[in-house]
Amino acid sequence: MVGAPSRRLLLAQAAALAGAALTPAAWTSALAQTRLAAYPFRAGIASGEPLSDGVVLWTRLVTDPKAMDAGMTRAPVQVRWEIAEDEGLKRTVARGERMAVAEAGHSVHVEVGGLRPDREYWYRFTAGGHASPLGRTRTAPRPDADVSKLRLAYGSCQKYESGFYAAHRALAAERPDLVLFLGDYIYEKAASDAGVRRHPEVACLDLASYRQRYAWYKADADLQAAHAAAPWMVMWDDHEVSNDYGNDQDRSPTPPAEFLKRRAAAYQAYYENMPLRRLAKPVGPQMQLYRALRWGRLARLAVVDDRQYRDRRTCDELSRGKMIPAACPARTDPDRSLLGAGQEAWLQRELRQTGARWNLLGQQTLMAEVIAPDGRVSNDGWDGYAQTRRRVLEGWRDAKTSNPVVLGGDVHTFFAADLAFEPGGKPVASEFVGGSIASLGRSKEIVQGMLAIQPDLKFGDGDTRGYGVVEITPKACEVTFRGVENALVQGSPVRDLAKFVVEDGEAGMKRA
Ligand SMILES: [Fe+2]
Numbered sequence: 001m002v003g004a005p006s007r008r009l010l011l012a013q014a015a016a017l018a019g020a021a022l023t024p025a026a027w028t029s030a031l032a033q034t035r036l037a038a039y040p041f042r043a044g045i046a047s048g049e050p051l052s053d054g055v056v057l058w059t060r061l062v063t064d065p066k067a068m069d070a071g072m073t074r075a076p077v078q079v080r081w082e083i084a085e086d087e088g089l090k091r092t093v094a095r096g097e098r099m100a101v102a103e104a105g106h107s108v109h110v111e112v113g114g115l116r117p118d119r120e121y122w123y124r125f126t127a128g129g130h131a132s133p134l135g136r137t138r139t140a141p142r143p144d145a146d147v148s149k150l151r152l153a154y155g156s157c158q159k160y161e162s163g164f165y166a167a168h169r170a171l172a173a174e175r176p177d178l179v180l181f182l183g184d185y186i187y188e189k190a191a192s193d194a195g196v197r198r199h200p201e202v203a204c205l206d207l208a209s210y211r212q213r214y215a216w217y218k219a220d221a222d223l224q225a226a227h228a229a230a231p232w233m234v235m236w237d238d239h240e241v242s243n244d245y246g247n248d249q250d251r252s253p254t255p256p257a258e259f260l261k262r263r264a265a266a267y268q269a270y271y272e273n274m275p276l277r278r279l280a281k282p283v284g285p286q287m288q289l290y291r292a293l294r295w296g297r298l299a300r301l302a303v304v305d306d307r308q309y310r311d312r313r314t315c316d317e318l319s320r321g322k323m324i325p326a327a328c329p330a331r332t333d334p335d336r337s338l339l340g341a342g343q344e345a346w347l348q349r350e351l352r353q354t355g356a357r358w359n360l361l362g363q364q365t366l367m368a369e370v371i372a373p374d375g376r377v378s379n380d381g382w383d384g385y386a387q388t389r390r391r392v393l394e395g396w397r398d399a400k401t402s403n404p405v406v407l408g409g410d411v412h413t414f415f416a417a418d419l420a421f422e423p424g425g426k427p428v429a430s431e432f433v434g435g436s437i438a439s440l441g442r443s444k445e446i447v448q449g450m451l452a453i454q455p456d457l458k459f460g461d462g463d464t465r466g467y468g469v470v471e472i473t474p475k476a477c478e479v480t481f482r483g484v485e486n487a488l489v490q491g492s493p494v495r496d497l498a499k500f501v502v503e504d505g506e507a508g509m510k511r512a
Pocket residue numbers: 157158183184239410411412439
């Protein structure tokens with residue numbers, strides 16, 4: 001409960017307000033406000049970006065997730081946070097206050113430091129006389145620590161209208177060390193009647209409508225449970241902005257300058273709604289999201305942004321949807337990049353300098369080459385930028401990167417594939433695409449066709465929604481695909497679909 005403000009608190013509030021560059025008039029309104037009539041944690045809480053000594057705590061005050069203004073006035077609201085070593089919040093190790101301001105969609109990002117490595121913590125927010133649910137989080141091990149295990153759950157593509165989040169409910173119950181979310185957290189289009197539930201009527205085009213979309217999705221109890229169960233590492237894909245967008249281009253086509261305004265609004269809303277560090281805070285339409293996380297000597301996870309920096313699409317004039325002829329010369333032009341020169345240079349440094357035994361690459365889609373029987377490939381991912389994929393594979397080979405394993409999303413289908421320079425060649429790495437939380441996948445026919453054509457694709461299932469679990473020890477990386485029985489039913493049970501293992505020092509997967 002929030003009582004009368006102490007002098008120390010008033011000073012802290014003044015400092016927070018000074019940081020947020022508010023006028024003295026806004027101070028008065030903030031300080032006068034002690035209670036909120038409605039419960040303000042309807043978008044839940046989250047943590048993310050674990051380091052060995054800290055983690056980010058996040059919340060966004062929302063009293064009405066369906067309202068365009070989230071049910072909030074323009075007034076700043078004081079939010080308190082606390083983090084403890086026990087679930088009862090008795091052994092508190094840090095606490096503080098922040099102002100949630102309208103300019104930031106009433107979001108709060110707290111970078112907590114000074115924590116102990118490799119252990120669980122529990123946290124909670126209070127605001128306006130209300131307490132948030134309790135969240136569990138954990139820190140990473142020390143960078144030089146010998147770690148015996150990492151258990152990571154990963155998912156992507158949670159189109160609200162297409163299904164319930166039974167996958168999130170099951171994922172939360174697993175209490176993994178870390179959750180990796182690989183994009184399509186929201187879908188930006190206007191509502192349709194075809195789904196099992198409705199999202200907002202209007203398409204996301206400006207900051208207010210993107211903010212509303214996040215609040216609407218985040219009101220889901222199963223999604224909130226998944227956030228409260230473990231720290232997340234997040235990467236976006238296209239639908240956080242616009243379907244199949246790349247750089248300053250959407251599918252329409254919208255003039256680039258106009259599209260970049262939309263991208264800036266979408267990136268701002270993304271930042272506000274995710275447990276990210278200040279480093280990721282967007283500046284106009286730019287937001288640096290690619291980064292790496294270390295889990296002792298055992299594992300390093302690099303996540304790449306394949307949307308913001310990619311060269312423009314190619315062979316559009318020959319395309320059918322996103323499918324272009326594989327023979328399109330620009331597809332294999334070494335001057336074109338899916339990641340952009342800066343990010344590619346960073347990734348090459350990462351895979352040379354990592355001292356970790358297992359090197360995970362989180363990226364948005366299926367990395368293996370797939371040429372359809374009619375000689376076409378998608379120009380929306382790695383196949384549209386074949387030399388970027390080759391450079392990553394060469395990087396792993398030349399740097400002798402230890403045990404590269406790729407995790408993916410976007411295609412709404414579970415895939416397991418080995419990655420080689422030529423189809424059927426010696427594997428350099430293996431990849432596991434973790435299906436989709438809710439979005440509808442590819443038909444059995446298409447998936448079976450892909451498996452028949454591409455010998456490196458070892459498994460595919462587009463009919464089942466779900467997520468992946470990666471268990472890493474010094475000896476092996478085991479990946480389990482968990483499938484929801486029926487995502488059209490709330491709380492549907494989850495079962496194991498398939499299990500694979502990659503052994504230390506041996507590229508290529510085996511069925512487990
Ligand atoms: Fe998707």
